[in-house]
Amino acid sequence: MSSSILLVGSGKMGQAMLGGWVDTFVTPSDVVVVDPNVENLAVAKALGCIGHQSPVDIDGSFQPEVIVLAVKPQMMVDVLPTFQTLAANGALIISIAAGTGIAQFETAFGATASIIRAMPNTPAAVRHGMIVCCQNGHASSAQLEICDKLMTAIGTVAWIDDEKLMDAVTGLSGSGPAYVFHMIEAMAAAGVRAGLPEDLAETLAEVTVAGAGKLAIASDEPASKLRENVTSPNGTTAAGLAVLMAEDGLGPLIEKTVAAATKRSKELG
Ligand SMILES: NC(=O)C1=CN([C@@H]2O[C@H](COP(=O)(O)OP(=O)(O)OC[C@H]3O[C@@H](n4cnc5c(N)ncnc54)[C@H](OP(=O)(O)O)[C@@H]3O)[C@@H](O)[C@H]2O)C=CC1
Numbered sequence: 001m002s003s004s005i006l007l008v009g010s011g012k013m014g015q016a017m018l019g020g021w022v023d024t025f026v027t028p029s030d031v032v033v034v035d036p037n038v039e040n041l042a043v044a045k046a047l048g049c050i051g052h053q054s055p056v057d058i059d060g061s062f063q064p065e066v067i068v069l070a071v072k073p074q075m076m077v078d079v080l081p082t083f084q085t086l087a088a089n090g091a092l093i094i095s096i097a098a099g100t101g102i103a104q105f106e107t108a109f110g111a112t113a114s115i116i117r118a119m120p121n122t123p124a125a126v127r128h129g130m131i132v133c134c135q136n137g138h139a140s141s142a143q144l145e146i147c148d149k150l151m152t153a154i155g156t157v158a159w160i161d162d163e164k165l166m167d168a169v170t171g172l173s174g175s176g177p178a179y180v181f182h183m184i185e186a187m188a189a190a191g192v193r194a195g196l197p198e199d200l201a202e203t204l205a206e207v208t209v210a211g212a213g214k215l216a217i218a219s220d221e222p223a224s225k226l227r228e229n230v231t232s233p234n235g236t237t238a239a240g241l242a243v244l245m246a247e248d249g250l251g252p253l254i255e256k257t258v259a260a261a262t263k264r265s266k267e268l269g
């Protein structure tokens, strides 16, 4: 890839993105990573990227074409001013921070800067992420293409026009893996209580969730039909679903869960 990338923050999401990029089309030495956390920076360096603990250490001739911001939303106020000079050559700015709106980046980098807000999730680490992108209308078609390629390297990409939807995206797919991991935890614990050995219960829960997810994606049928396919009349699944789909069952709980995460995303902005 000809584009030079500056990645700010090589924590969980920064590392997940880097892994997908260098596994596919990005030359590691084209990526400069800034992170004060020595351990996280070492992961980026081990992949062959150039790493610095501070932007002041970056080679003065480095002109990134893309700047990817992967620090906590609460850090943005302090971090953005330190990258204004590096962005001055018209670099595309991509932020994956929850809540932080495009307007905050326009304030820092200029009203006509090319800004894309993207919301990935942690399955990006195994290139099965869901990434939703939204741009401010100033990115060129080449910049949109670069972003799409970077995000496609870590999963499935969707673009939306209405930035207001990014909070709901964050509450659903951004935070969503945690809901599913908790479901795995709960299923495994229930299996143990039903008499299964712990290791076996964990494997059954993990493989069942992964398999159901794969089937849902591979199948043309809606999830409701796939659910019905498991459910024999008066059988075991019907007995289980009578509990899970009760009036106070999983549906209302997930609705409250996504609403709470969406509200928190709005607050972070
Ligand atoms: N985790 C997730 O599932 C998702 C997270 N996001 C968003 O991604 C962003 C990063 O989250 P995540 O990767 O989980 O967080 P992490 O804490 O794992 O990573 C953030 C990294 O940034 C470093 N850092 C702190 N200050 C600076 C600085 N001034 N310059 C450069 N790097 C700095 C941190 O160092 P230190 O550890 O020393 O603080 C850390 O290594 C957040 O904005 C979050 O909202 C988006 C989608 C999913």
Ligand SMILES: O=C(O)[C@@H]1CCC=N1
Binding pocket: 098, 170, 174, 175
């Ligand atoms: O919990 C968070 O705030 C981040 C954003 C989406 C997933 N993790």
